[in-house]
Amino acid sequence: MSSEIATEPGSEPLKNKRWEQFAIAKSKGLNNKEAYKAALPKGVVQSDNSLRVSGSNLFKKPEVKTRVFWLMDKETVKRSRSDATPFTEQELLAICLEVTEALEKAFYAAEKASVPPQSLERLKGVLASHLSRQATLIDQETPVKSDELPADIAAMITRMENLGGCACQH
Numbered sequence: 001m002s003s004e005i006a007t008e009p010g011s012e013p014l015k016n017k018r019w020e021q022f023a024i025a026k027s028k029g030l031n032n033k034e035a036y037k038a039a040l041p042k043g044v045v046q047s048d049n050s051l052r053v054s055g056s057n058l059f060k061k062p063e064v065k066t067r068v069f070w071l072m073d074k075e076t077v078k079r080s081r082s083d084a085t086p087f088t089e090q091e092l093l094a095i096c097l098e099v100t101e102a103l104e105k106a107f108y109a110a111e112k113a114s115v116p117p118q119s120l121e122r123l124k125g126v127l128a129s130h131l132s133r134q135a136t137l138i139d140q141e142t143p144v145k146s147d148e149l150p151a152d153i154a155a156m157i158t159r160m161e162n163l164g165g166c167a168c169q170h
Contacts (some may be wrong), residue, residue, distance in 0.1 A: 009066050010066040010069060018039045020067070022038070022058055023040040025039060026044070026059065027130045028075070032052065033048065034053030036051050036052075036054050038057075071148075100128060100131060103123075103126065104127065107120075107124060
């Protein structure tokens, strides 16, 4: 039995330093030609056609391609974690309102298109469920009377009532 620990394919740097430099450059979005050029030693000059063909041939090697994709996945995960900016409550509500409008348009278009009643009810249920979840975005510890609600929340409740999908007490 081997004492080596299995590693994820592509997670180990390539043994050939130029191939590794190519893989890193390619994973950062360079095309084959540009990545191959970046991996060349300083002072080495090749024609554009030669760079393109060499880069294409190198990228066809399974170990290089696996390494490039592994680096790209790693970079994507790293970027998504560092670039993630939480939505403010207002931004999230605005997005939800856009989704609501799209769902309402789909519902009314389906009504006009003589969609079967079962499908129409299903769509109404999706819209009502969305509106119910949307209404929970505003964190209220104490019940608020209908006439004290912000206009956008009051509009959501009216939409739910008009669809017949709201069974909550507000």
